[in-house]
Amino acid sequence: MALDLLDILVLVGLVLGSAYFFREKLFGKSDKTAITGLGKNAAKAGKTRNIIERMQQSDKNVMWFYGSQTGTAEDYASRLSKEAGARFGLKSMTGDLEEYDFENLDEVPEDTVLAFVLATYGEGEPTDNAVEFYEFITGDEPMFSKGESVEEKPLRNLKYIAFGLGNNTYEHYNSMVRRVDAALQKLGATRIGTAGEGDDGAGTMEEDFLSWKETMWEAYKNDVGLEEREAVYEPAFQIKEREDLTPESDSVYLGEPNSFHLEGNAKGLPFNAHNPFIAPIDSSKELFTTKDRNCLHMEINLKGSNLSYTTGDHVAVWPTNPGREVLRLLTVLGIAEKKDTVINVSPADSTAKVPFPTPTTYDAILRYHIEICAPVSRQFLAQLAPFAPSDEAKAKIELLGSDKDEFHKQVANQYFNIAQTLEAVAPGQIWKNIPFSLILEGLTKIQPRYYSISSSSHVQKDVVAITAVVESITVPGGTHVLKGVTTNYLLALKQKQHGEEDPEPNGLNYNLTGPRNRYDGVHVPVHIRHSNFKLPTDPTKPIIMIGPGTGVAPFRAFVQERAALAQEGQEVGKTILFFGCRKESEDFLYADEWKQYQEALGDNFKLITAFSRDGPKKVYVQHRLEEHAAEVDELLKKGAYFYVCGDAAHMAREVNTALGRIVAEQRGLTIQQGDEIVKRLRSSNLYQEDVWS
Known part of the structure; x- marks a missing residue:
């Protein structure tokens, strides 16, 4: 049926009205930077791409x-x-x-x-x-x-x-x-x-x-022909305190990433790197048996999110800063009493962008949006000197900002964050003259942390598993400095799920219920990042996996998938896993599960272990790889895929070197020729890495 002019005008009005509605819902009236990049090529509203x-x-x-x-x-x-x-x-x-x-x-x-x-x-x-x-x-x-x-x-x-x-x-x-x-x-x-x-x-x-x-x-x-001038601080952001609003006001962001989360209907948007899904944690458990170290296994449910993953992908966890460090920075800046004061943050220059939605509070910014626990930069310290609370503090921070060796000795080697550094430079003094805009400019936006998914999408379509060691380090002098913001946050969630009142892992406390208590019931914000670290499309292809420690995470998923395929009657190729840890009795991850997969895969699965502290001398996965040189090289000749996951700086590099040596020795070639063959494996995607430093 043909449309008359009135019908067409009504339809156009509906389309334009809908577009305006979603634009306002997405960005809000006072802040157009609440969320960006929903599409791969999304441009900001009203901005040219020229x-x-x-x-x-x-x-x-x-x-x-x-x-x-x-x-x-x-x-x-x-x-x-x-x-x-x-x-x-x-x-x-x-x-x-x-x-x-x-x-x-x-x-x-x-x-x-x-x-x-x-x-x-x-x-x-x-x-x-x-x-x-x-x-x-x-x-x-x-x-x-x-x-x-x-x-x-x-x-x-x-x-x-x-x-x-x-x-x-x-x-x-x-x-x-x-x-x-x-x-x-x-x-x-x-x-x-x-x-x-x-x-x-x-x-x-x-x-x-x-x-x-x-x-x-x-x-x-x-x-x-530039002429340098004396640098004078000009704030990139304007901070305005709002007496007309309170944290209970409907329009105030308390850590929500965008207006859809603020209004409690985030499912109106696709979930991605700009819009996390608040996912329930189905289950969590401790994998280590020693009390002084923690390794978590978590099952996170994606149902209802339209998020999907394939085996080998990564899950991103959006972290929350610990309350202890939030309070430390608020206190050292002299704004602890104003932590819940509502503020507007706006760009002083039209080309700048506020990295979070506003209006919000000082507490919400430091808790959910800014990397306050990260190591502080030397350049940033130099910028703080004019705002020091005393001449002595100014001299100290100028030294740290200009002298690389002193900076590393007093700050970097101590793993100090910004608040800890200011406390150390001027004990007991308040740095109240630092403009809050400078804090926002000098610290980076908090970033999601990515974990290799340790479950198979073929087996658990709507559930992703995480395998993560809770990070902490002890620096010289015995000071306990916590390194893993996200893993300690996950540990606190695990403790809550298991009934511990007021979980505070390693002395930290987190707001586990999230902004406006919308994470209650043990939830965590996540999204999925797709990876090229994949099983061969042909399940009959042999695979060799090197995964010490939590580097075994994606290989648990690989083996889980192949075991399921075998039980379904499919032919599965040779599957060899080299796993290493400190002690069999303490950190042998998924020890019981490997036995189940062995039953499903039979002779097609082989687990080769390296327990570095159980023997008279330390043995690592690269040593076990060389002990099985003939079998490894034979499988490579048959088109095996070779995978490495874990520490890039040492393990991955040594495995790469060992494999080149294995190929050379087994085939009667020079080391250089062996290395060239390994390079060709990489270029043909038969050698894949999922590593971190």
């Missing part, structure tokens, strides 16, 4: 793009942008790579500089927000607006800056910045200074960054 237009609208001539997975690259870009303005008067802004198109890079004015702060993710891959930019700029023949070919150097007028964040324990160390830098130069662009590289694997990322940026600024000054 780089030149965006910079002209904002009256900027320097753009600091970031490709960030955990927030560090974004933090570095923000710090550089602010420093560019404070030290040199540059009109500077940051940019999320996924919010822009790059076809008109060939039209960027000569007086404009673009910077790229790029993290390398996984095995040499771009971060999620940098995929499209990376594929475009490194393509064989990127199509720019003027239609010039690569040979014509279409970016000959472009000046750029580059810094990479990598980990030398990975084969493709800092490959993102290296490949992007090479592509830009191939296209005719001119780099200012060197392409910097930070190394998380060596633990020198921050110092690498600080060292590089000083040489970069020198090159920048020489290239364009």
Whole structure:
């Protein structure tokens, strides 16, 4: 039936009204940054994706793009942008790579500089927000607006800056910045200074960054004739206390990530990295038998979320900061009595963005949104000197901010967070002069923590399992410093589930019921991140798995899946697991389960263990691998998939070396030839790693 004009007008009105409704529900009227990135290429409402237009609208001539997975690259870009303005008067802004198109890079004015702060993710891959930019700029023949070919150097007028964040324990160390830098130069662009590289694997990322940026600024000054001025702090955010609102007000965010969570109907949005699902924990248990260490197994239910996973994926847990550290920072800043005061946080510059929804409270910001427990940076300490409570404290913090060795001795080696550092610099004094905006600028946004899922999606479609050691360390001098914000949070949830009143693992206390008690009943905020760490699509293919400690997590899922397939009558290939831990009696993870899987898989499953502290000398998984060299090499010749999960800095590197040696010795080759075969296994996806530093 044909529609008449009135019908059409009514329909258009409904569509526009619905669009407006969801936009207002999503972003709120006072804060358009409550939640972003719901789609892969989601652009902010009303913002152009044209780089030149965006910079002209904002009256900027320097753009600091970031490709960030955990927030560090974004933090570095923000710090550089602010420093560019404070030290040199540059009109500077940051940019999320996924919010822009790059076809008109060939039209960027000569007086404009673009910077790229790029993290390398996984095995040499771009971060999620940098995929499209990376594929475009490194393509064989990127199509720019003027239609010039690569040979014509279409970016000959472009000046750029580059810094990479990598980990030398990975084969493709800092490959993102290296490949992007090479592509830009191939296209005719001119780099200012060197392409910097930070190394998380060596633990020198921050110092690498600080060292590089000083040489970069020198090159920048020489290239364009910049004049440095005395840096004066200008707040990036305006903080306004709201006397007309209380924490009980319906419009006040108490830790909710967006308005849908605030209103209690979060299921109106897809659950993803910007919108967590508040998932019930079905069950939890302790895996270690020793009292001084904890390892958790948790089963988290995804029913009703539309979240799905496949075996080998990761689950992201959104952490909550411990109350003890929240109170410590509130106290040292002199705002403990105002912790529940409602504040509005707004950007002082139109290009800045508030990393959480507002209005909110001081307590909610520090508890749910900011990394207050992370190690403090030397650069941030230097910025705090003008606000010290005494001349003595100012001298101390200036020393820590300028002297790398003193900083490492007094702060970094103690694993101090910001509040602990301020307490140590000026015991008993209150740093009430520090602008709260500076705290928001100097500390990064809290990031989800990712865990390899230790369950099979074939067996438990709606439930993901986590296997996690609760992290804590003791520093020289016997001071107990807690390292694992998220794992201690999970331990507290486990204690609550098992009936302990007021669970406080390692002396910490968490708000386990969440904002407005919406996490009550033992819930945890999560989302799923898909991974390339996968079983072969053909279950008859042999697999070899190396997973010491909690590195066994994805392999429990792999073996669980193969056991289920075998019980269903499917043919399953040889499945070998090398597992290592300290002592068989204390931390032999899933010891009883392996027996069940053995019954299901029969001779197709072999578990090879290495208990490093049970024998006269320490034995690790790489030693067991070499003891079974002939079998391992024979399976590789048959097309076996080789998997490694766990510590990147030591175990994964040594396993890689051992495998090259095994191949060489078994096939009568040189070590170099053996290593080349291992590299080919990697490039063909037959050698896969899921490792961390």
